[in-house]
Amino acid sequence: LIGGTGELGTALAVHFAKVSSVLLGSRDLEKSRSVVEKILDDKSNDERLRSNLVPSDNFRVVAECNIVILTVPAEVAIRTIKQLSESFRIDQILVSSVAPVEKTENGFVSKFDSKGRSVTQQISEILPRMVRVATAFQTIPAHILYEERPISADVLVSCNELTTYQSVATLVAMLPGLRPLYLGSLDYAGEIERITALLMNVAKRNRLKSPTLKFSSF
Numbered sequence: 001l002i003g004g005t006g007e008l009g010t011a012l013a014v015h016f017a018k019v020s021s022v023l024l025g026s027r028d029l030e031k032s033r034s035v036v037e038k039i040l041d042d043k044s045n046d047e048r049l050r051s052n053l054v055p056s057d058n059f060r061v062v063a064e065c066n067i068v069i070l071t072v073p074a075e076v077a078i079r080t081i082k083q084l085s086e087s088f089r090i091d092q093i094l095v096s097s098v099a100p101v102e103k104t105e106n107g108f109v110s111k112f113d114s115k116g117r118s119v120t121q122q123i124s125e126i127l128p129r130m131v132r133v134a135t136a137f138q139t140i141p142a143h144i145l146y147e148e149r150p151i152s153a154d155v156l157v158s159c160n161e162l163t164t165y166q167s168v169a170t171l172v173a174m175l176p177g178l179r180p181l182y183l184g185s186l187d188y189a190g191e192i193e194r195i196t197a198l199l200m201n202v203a204k205r206n207r208l209k210s211p212t213l214k215f216s217s218f
């Protein structure tokens with residue numbers, strides 16, 4: 001997890017580390033160490049977390065992990081990927097969970113770049129072509145996941161290759177109550193990124209706490 005010390009990173013980490021080794025990345029290794037200690041404290045020293053959750057800096061995450069998840073604020077996402085781009089390896093998967101939301105006087109809007117490109121599209125243009133890029137997790141309320149409260153939600157995924165989708169879908173399915181759904185190629189990443197602003201506006205105007213996305217079909 002790049003920026004794994006924040007709200008979403010720690011929420012994903014507590015679930016993934018129950019079944020797999022997880023590097024909790026940070027710009028500052030000491031910060032990662034203290035966040036891992038805090039997680040272990042919160043989670044009653046869970047044995048699986050103790051052995052699988054590894055404090056790390058962001059560079060080591062990119063150097064060692066097959067699947068790298070970007071969980072930093074939107075305004076620093078591109079800069080962060082640029083700084084790390086040379087450390088990526090062939091056939092890695094980079095999943096962006098970044099939602100570029102801006103608060104305005106009237107509510108929340110999605111903020112793409114001057115060419116209208118989503119954060120995920122921009123990232124895929126920066127990274128070497130051998131890195132497979134996907135987008136996912138934008139609509140999951142992190143604190144519900146961290147607190148391990150029951151949740152039933154869909155996670156939209158966009159990426160260009162079927163094999164990438166299968167890997168990301170497996171990752172999503174590791175999280176209890178979450179269902180992966182394929183939206184389409186990276187051209188659709190912006191549609192996923194936009195849903196966060198939609199959810200935040202609905203929450204604000206209708207006093208909903210922590211809304212998420214769930215499709216019903218009849």
Ligand SMILES: NC(=O)c1ccc[n+]([C@@H]2O[C@H](COP(=O)([O-])OP(=O)(O)OC[C@H]3O[C@@H](n4cnc5c(N)ncnc54)[C@H](OP(=O)(O)O)[C@@H]3O)[C@@H](O)[C@H]2O)c1
Pocket residue numbers: 003004005006007008009025026027028031032070071072073074076080097098099100101137138139140141142143
């Ligand atoms: N929170 C949610 O419920 C939620 C849900 C879905 C998606 N998201 C998306 O996930 C992303 C992360 O959200 P979050 O709430 O977890 O964010 P956050 O807690 O505010 O920040 C996450 C981490 O980003 C790193 N970071 C902060 N400033 C940075 C900078 N200038 N340069 C590089 N790294 C920096 C920090 O790690 P270090 O200081 O350790 O480097 C921080 O712990 C956002 O794009 C958000 O839209 C959030």
